[in-house]
Amino acid sequence: MKIETIAIQAGRNPDRQIGAVMPPIHLSTTFIRGNEGEYVYSRTGNPNRDALEDCLTALEGGAGAIAFSSGMAAMASIFQALKQGDHVILPDDTYFGVRELVTTMLVDWGLTYSMVDMTDLNAVDQAVQNNTKLIWIETPSNPMLKITDVAAVAEIAHAAGALCAVDGTWATPLLQRCLDLGADLVAHSTTKYLGGHSDLLGGIVVAKEDNDFLERIRKVQHIGGAAPSGFDSWLLLRGIRTLPYRMRAHCHNALKIAQFLADHPQVHTVHYPGLESHPGHAVAQKQMSDFGGMMSIQVVGGSEKAARVAASTKIFAQATSLGGVESLIEHRAPVEDENTKTPWDLLRISVGLEHADDLIEDLAQALRS
Ligand SMILES: *Cc1c(COP(=O)(O)O)cnc(C)c1O
Numbered sequence: 001m002k003i004e005t006i007a008i009q010a011g012r013n014p015d016r017q018i019g020a021v022m023p024p025i026h027l028s029t030t031f032i033r034g035n036e037g038e039y040v041y042s043r044t045g046n047p048n049r050d051a052l053e054d055c056l057t058a059l060e061g062g063a064g065a066i067a068f069s070s071g072m073a074a075m076a077s078i079f080q081a082l083k084q085g086d087h088v089i090l091p092d093d094t095y096f097g098v099r100e101l102v103t104t105m106l107v108d109w110g111l112t113y114s115m116v117d118m119t120d121l122n123a124v125d126q127a128v129q130n131n132t133k134l135i136w137i138e139t140p141s142n143p144m145l146k147i148t149d150v151a152a153v154a155e156i157a158h159a160a161g162a163l164c165a166v167d168g169t170w171a172t173p174l175l176q177r178c179l180d181l182g183a184d185l186v187a188h189s190t191t192k193y194l195g196g197h198s199d200l201l202g203g204i205v206v207a208k209e210d211n212d213f214l215e216r217i218r219k220v221q222h223i224g225g226a227a228p229s230g231f232d233s234w235l236l237l238r239g240i241r242t243l244p245y246r247m248r249a250h251c252h253n254a255l256k257i258a259q260f261l262a263d264h265p266q267v268h269t270v271h272y273p274g275l276e277s278h279p280g281h282a283v284a285q286k287q288m289s290d291f292g293g294m295m296s297i298q299v300v301g302g303s304e305k306a307a308r309v310a311a312s313t314k315i316f317a318q319a320t321s322l323g324g325v326e327s328l329i330e331h332r333a334p335v336e337d338e339n340t341k342t343p344w345d346l347l348r349i350s351v352g353l354e355h356a357d358d359l360i361e362d363l364a365q366a367l368r369s
Helices: 003-009 047-060 071-080 096-109 121-127 150-159 212-224 230-240 243-262 281-287 302-312 356-367
Strands: 064-068 087-091 112-116 132-138 163-167 185-189 203-207 267-271 294-299 328-331 346-350
Touching: 003 047, 003 243, 047 064, 047 203, 047 230, 064 071, 064 212, 071 096, 071 185, 071 203, 071 212, 087 096, 096 112, 112 121, 121 150, 132 150, 150 163, 203 212, 243 267, 243 294, 243 356, 294 302, 302 328, 302 346, 302 356
Parallel strands: 087 112, 087 132, 132 163, 163 185
Antiparallel strands: 064 203, 185 203, 267 294, 294 346, 328 346
16 A cells, blocks of 8 residues: 555554444543453553554554654663663764753663764764664764765664664655665654644654564553653544655755755755755655655845744744744754764754745845844
């Protein structure tokens, strides 16, 4: 089945009693013993959450999915499933939440790590130790849009007897098939494109195999308890129904905007993997079916100019986050910690689904500010 069909059909369990085509929302926290679904308590299982997990398993072509109440809870579950003394390899520009989690929290529990430039496969290989249990990839990365070769890093991980997990939030299952490329696990912040409307927080882990490691992640959901509510699961599944068509329009708009900005005298660099000038373009072309709706630009005139541009847009809202139908712009470095490597003249742009001409006109007038 094609992904457009899966996105709409997977996780649909028609209600035979009432005949509702769209599923009801199950808000009940508890369930009468002996029910057909064997539901007991909503932290350990809820019909809306099950439908969501079924849909994401099918969308990624995996063997199982575990839903969480945020992207960070989902990603944390993978690290929580590791053991004391295990070693992980992270990209040096990984999402700051994942970096904070590993470098300031999990180190206290005996997890060890190395950070490398994942675009340098030799560096990844060199970082492997005999206790390396996980190599973490984020591609495209936030906010520099660095592209990591998933197949090549998965191979290094497997040769070391380690797992390979990908934060695939920016690409979505439509544009990048992480499990087919060789990864063992793919995680998404479903807050972003999967939800698609900036009105819910969520996260998901999808695994290629339903094995002991996935069982440990499931335990983090059941016992750790960062499970999404029935309402959030329902809302997320509703968003996923239109994911393939939304993503196409995000990509279409983003490429047009990237091309416009690449020629703009007030912009000295555009980080968008769809541009041939992007250092990761060839790898992106190999492993992605299109280049996504996210980009970063660096403006002429430094931090002050970047702040002015972000404050001057009329359609783009100046706000963090991404992946919604509405366009957002953010002067990124000031919101990150003091150790940030993000350039101060950088603006991160989440291209929404407004008309590309209007978005270009808005950026053009903001860049004149
Ligand atoms: C937003 C984001 C996260 C964290 O997800 P939350 O839903 O905010 O917890 C992780 N990775 C990437 C790439 C993100 O964009």
